[in-house]
Amino acid sequence: MKVLCLSGSARAASFNTALLEVAAAELAARDIDVMRIAPSDLRALPLMDQDLESASGLPEQARALKASFHAADGIVWACPEYNGSVTPLLKNVIDWVSRPDDALPAPACFQRRPMALLAASPGGLGGLRGLRHVREILGNLSAMVVPRQFALAKAGDAFDAQGALRDSKNQEAVAGVMDDLLFWMQAIHGKG
Ligand SMILES: Cc1cc2nc3c(=O)[nH]c(=O)nc-3n(C[C@H](O)[C@H](O)[C@H](O)COP(=O)(O)O)c2cc1C
Numbered sequence: 001m002k003v004l005c006l007s008g009s010a011r012a013a014s015f016n017t018a019l020l021e022v023a024a025a026e027l028a029a030r031d032i033d034v035m036r037i038a039p040s041d042l043r044a045l046p047l048m049d050q051d052l053e054s055a056s057g058l059p060e061q062a063r064a065l066k067a068s069f070h071a072a073d074g075i076v077w078a079c080p081e082y083n084g085s086v087t088p089l090l091k092n093v094i095d096w097v098s099r100p101d102d103a104l105p106a107p108a109c110f111q112r113r114p115m116a117l118l119a120a121s122p123g124g125l126g127g128l129r130g131l132r133h134v135r136e137i138l139g140n141l142s143a144m145v146v147p148r149q150f151a152l153a154k155a156g157d158a159f160d161a162q163g164a165l166r167d168s169k170n171q172e173a174v175a176g177v178m179d180d181l182l183f184w185m186q187a188i189h190g191k192g
């Protein structure tokens with residue numbers, strides 16, 4: 001079983017990427033093969049541009065992302081909140097991966113694929129408002145977005161120097177979301 005872990009922030013000190021690493025460790029502890037996308041690859045993805053697409057097809061970075069989506073039995077998204085919504089970086093990933101090309105029909109990357117949502121923010125709501133939008137966008141693409149999610153509030157104080165969550169309740173919340181993701185992966189793919 002493979003899970004792709006994707007952060008909506010390429011920032012070096014990203015709280016969302018830190019939370020994603022906590023989730024990745026929970027998955028690895030359950031014998032799941034974790035795949036990651038390097039921040040440099042996210043940054044290298046051109047801004048969605050239909051002229052570029054018409055002229056030369058999907059850029060190499062978008063093809064690689066699509067292949068990673070397709071190879072994954074499930075996906076974990078860590079979603080920063082910008083002005084109550086999704087980050088441009090995260091939306092750009094969704095937009096490119098949603099495009100068809102010769103190698104992979106677009107819906108295959110999302111349709112029936114179990115996906116779990118996390119968020120982290122220095123604010124008091126943890127990015128919860130942005131998750132409503134991510135859920136709706138992925139739902140429109142026919143992904144199976146698991147009902148349980150977790151938004152980590154006050155993220156600036158939440159991690160210790162090793163990147164572990166200080167509060168065991170937060171750790172349990174991440175673990176619970178991963179358990180539900182695996183439940184849906186098993187239900188849909190019949191393995192795990
Ligand atoms: C343009 C912009 C808008 C933001 N809007 C929100 C917001 O609506 N809610 C929130 O909780 N934090 C907001 N923030 C703060 C982010 O949560 C914070 O920068 C966070 O660290 C970004 O995630 P990262 O650490 O994973 O990069 C905003 C930040 C930026 C740059």
